[in-house]
Amino acid sequence: MEPVAHREQEVSTPSGVKTAEVLASELNAAVKNRNRELVLELLDKGADVNSKVVGGWTPLQTAVQSGEEDLVRLLLEKGACLHARKDNGGTAFTEAGIMGNVNILKLLLDHGSNINDPDSNGFTAFMEAAWYGREEALKFLYSKGADVNLRRVTSEEKAKLHKGGATALMDACRESHLSAVKLLVQEMGADVNIRDNKDRNALIHALKKGTKKKRPKTALSIVRILLDHGVDVKSKDECGKSALILAAEMESPELVTALLEKDEIDIDDADEEGNTALMVAVEREDHSTAELLCEKGARTDVGNLIAVANRNRSLSMENLLREYNATFVPETPRDWEPKSKRWRDQLKKLDQIYRPMIGKLKTFHYIEQRIQEGIYLGFHGGTEVAVKVTRSRQGEEEKRFFEQCCHCEHLLKLFQSEKEKGCMYLCFPLWEKNLQEHLQDPEDQKDYKAALKIIFQALRELHSLGFTHQDLQPRNFVIDLGGKIYLADFDNKRTLIEGQEELVNSDLEALGRLVLYVLTGGKKPLEQIRTEDLAADSPDYTEALDLVRSLSSHDERGLEGLSKHPYFWSKQIRFNFLKSIWNQIKDIPNRKTIFQDSNVTETFPYPQWTNEIDKYILDVMENPRNVNPFKPKKYSNQATKPFKYSNDVVDLLRLMRNLDEHKDKGISDKIGDYAEYFLKVFPALTIYVYNSLRQNPRYSHFANIQNPSL
Template sequence: MEPTAHNQQEASIPSSMETAEDLALKLNFAVRNGNREDVLELLEKGADVNSKAGEGGWTPLQSAVQANEEDLVRLLLDKGACPHARKDNGGTAFTEAAIAGNVNILELLLDRGLNINDHDDNGFTAFMEAAWYGRKEALKFLYSKGANVNLRRAASEEKAKLHKGGATALMDACRERHFSAVETLVQEMGADVNICDNRGRNALIHALKKGGAKERYESAVSIGHFLLDHGVDVNSKDECGKSALILAVEMRSPDLVKALLEKGEIDIDDADEKGNTALMVAVEENDYNIANLLCEEGARTDVGNLIAVANRNRACDMARLLRRYNAMLVPETLKDWEPNSKCWRDQLKKLYKMYRPMIGKLKIFQHTQQRIQNTSQGSIYLGFHGGTEVAVKISHSTEGDKEKTFFEQCGNCEHLLKLFQFEEKGGYMYLCFPLWEKNLEEHLQEPEDQMDYKDTLRMIFQAVRELHSLGFAHQDLHPSNFFIDLGGKIYLADFDNKRKLIEGNKELVNSDLEALSRLVLYVLKGGRKPLQQVSTEDLAANSPDYREALDLVGSLVSHDERGLEGLSKHPYFWSKQTRFKFLKSIWNKIKDLPKRKAVFQAPNATESFPYPLWTEKIDEDVLYIMEHPRKGRTFCYGNDVTDLLRFIRNLDEHPDIRISNKIGDHAEYFLKLFPALTIYVYNSLRQNPEYSCFADIQDLSL
């Protein structure tokens, strides 16, 4: 192809100094355009004849071979081009020459000492490439030079474990349906028609596996007949257990079906891994001629509910044919089955009973009755994957690949929704997730659903922390994006794909923290008010956690320096016993300090001690007993915070039956009497740089 004026302008050599990379790109570009003069000029200017440029790691020699520029190939070899150089996939100029089918270039390269059976990283030799692309003359040349016609494709240890590799050149020619190449390989070169690849598939299976246009169909039929005439084993199967007969039925080729049956070596009732026989496939495809042929040859009609399938296809003639061969309509009796899910029980039972064509191992019905959620990226449906109840999101394959990659990253996270399995068909990807019962919004609005708000928020915080640890900010922390399973566990999902990579952008994290503050208020309000309308005024002032919740929300809104990791350990999440132990422990930590009161006088403190007359709130009898112990001297407690902490510690550490009878549970009594004390002490310590370590509850030394 002649280069355009635009291309000539780009390939021209500028006078300014160029880097080696620039020269490499220009050299490769000039080669692909067949511009001999520019190639020579660039080489004279210092371009490396063996440089690699562009995606894939192509050298100029490999590009010249691909472009079928024989003169440039000779030129580059004369200038020192290395014929052994490999692309990123391990391919050489020699394998490229086989793809192009240029015998002259193959001979030229072979004379430079290449191994004729050398292969790339995927195990392809030049001979296999020639077969794949149907280059018959190249095949003949390579065979004449010693290419191994029956060499099986080498596979890495990892691929071999997955049963990949092992194919021969004949299988490649059959797969791509190059009939002339198949004839040449078998008749002139003695290719073995019964070698199997690592999945147990022979040449016949490869020929029948792939669908396509009319020409490819006709070629596949011709190859099938040819292989049958040359003794191919008709009992080989594909990776799904489909025999050549079943594949021929799927191709809708009565000629091949008849030819296979005439061999007399095939089990007409053999079934694939899903239990489908050739007749069952023919009836499902509503192919009357093939079904008739199979019935005439004695195919069993009592396997599968054939009449029901024909009726479903509105195929009266097919049903009559089947009845003529003793097929009967059998009432479908499904075993008694009860879903695990309570919320989706009725819909799941309907899906279980209805017929649906399988998508791999997935059974799904895209109907409003089976839809469980709408998102901006599409709907979520109920499904069964391998019998497991799942939620299914359907996406175009390209978008689905991105979503699949993201959800796979969530696999080790406890509270991020994980991908269970996936299927692909017809350009769509079906992402399957463990089925949830309700989302958080629905759960809160159900009066019969009792929820531990503190535990709920603890799981929500952890979910957001896990997402941030993966490098993403959610940007849509709405109650409908949190899902609750049958056991009450909460998971965060991002079906709307609004997440953003954080990459050092603190504003994205702060945005999630602000959204989390609204979510806290929404949960504490029990979902009885829309998310965007909740405020701190909705918090119940008489709640035992009121002060802590208020402080937690304020910390989230103000983008507190502790971040989400630190706020996940906020006193709001502490139990009553933890709060009481914390208050008791502080006196032990400060009692020997020379200036105990300074501990609670942080430089930037904004809150004063909320109980300046705390001794007046204590029960008189209790205060008297504590100030006049049976053993020890009389002591008068002052009204500052340090004496209150001392009082709490002494009362609990030196129990007196008279006090216990009076106030009951110590923790319950003090936390109810002084609800703002825990958060006051915690913040006072945390805001005082010298004593902030005292706010750590990891080790409550009493």
């Protein structure tokens, strides 16, 4: 049996001609396998020299990665584009910087590559060479004018998140390339005190974790070079950790000693969490570093060091600390009340127990600390948060999405995040309950219409970002202490709309079910809810039913239009709408035919309305007695001919308009608020009139509630 990969290469169209995609794949493979003859053959057969495969790789970029100068030259002769970019914005030239092949770098420069051209993350070929420790490439690029101190330029959005701004020296320091650091500092004059967008200099990068485990001896050599060239030892990382604290985290007494030789170092400097270098050493049971710090005068009366040593069952550490006057201080619960009422007791308990910190995050994945499936309580820098844990790769994707939500009013926003051991901890502002819990809580005040307005707005905001939700469950709507509702996506089911516009309709169908769920008070599971469950005597019944049906029928108004549906109108707006229609149609010949147009599918629900209205109202309106309600007072004593209202919708609208514009005290005393009365007696009238007008192409604009004439 042939290998699968080989069979895939033989895919062809019915005519036997290979597709462009197949040729691109074969060309990339031939380049990767350094098969010059096959590359030429495929190009002769029509393979596109600038075609792309997964990740946006072109044959030229693959040839550069393979290190085959002849192939690079061949592809350039065949028209390969120097400036084609991978999905991450990298070009053949930045790839050459990674590989460090000077001959290929020279060849590409000779053909017109820009020496300081960055990828989407701001990396230039010079920075890539520094990151990977390619010394010869660094020398060559420097000789050709590469900017040694160029800071990484990134997008405005990433810059707001304090990403970017690093230099080639910072990259070499972080990745522990000692020879490259020497070259950059001693021969090229790299500035050791430039700060990145997180305000970190090269010293901090030298002490931070890179892509591989740091060797203390190498780190020490790099730190000494930086110290010799005047690096600012007071610089801190994004968590407020000083170089001394970072050195203690590396458990390197030699590094600690080298830093303490600088008189300006504050041995008791603490990070944002209040941890000093000595506290770090004690926590990590690093006896040598702890002893060194104690000898150098570090304070032992902060951080309850004896308690930490006891917790680690380290008698030797306790004895050391006692030699330097450390004492055990019993912890007393702090006088503190959580902001959250719902989670008060759990937060109190979490505050009191010891938990290892994940950056600034304290959390406990235990059932008593669970908010809902996969979501737990936590404190981030002292702020009450809800914490979701994912694998790092998925977490990075979710983080990027939530960062897009920062300007949306009703999409859940990310507060902070932490990473540890392949996991991403996403922290959100803590909420009190989700929509399901809110509806089922008998003590909660419920305003269904206000809640649904926000739900519609939240989904509109998500669609405006280019995503459909695909999981409109009550648990994905959360409500904070102030009663504000936010839409979340905890199961990461959202999908890009582009190219899949039909998914918007599936969101609208799900929204229709959610509307029913809310209006029925969450008494049934979402999957079981039906229109029959909506009580006919419930407020706004006809409007709600029409809204649900419109959502499920892929109505042409879409989410934007249905957000202005009559269900969301107040009673007064509905009444004003109905009585205003007469003013707009009274001068139209054959106005009654407006509601009889062939496009109108609605049937007038009150064909005998004159029998349903209060007899007193009809009698006064048809037979004015002492005062003519339709004329000014100066004509009030003149005789008025009786007027007979017919049982069609136009005359009902006429009566409503006349009655409201020329109020009769007797009628007002009898029925009270006009809007309340008419909408109670004729509850289906608003939807009938609205839909009849909307379905009539000639008069559909009358149904627009934003019409100034209303």
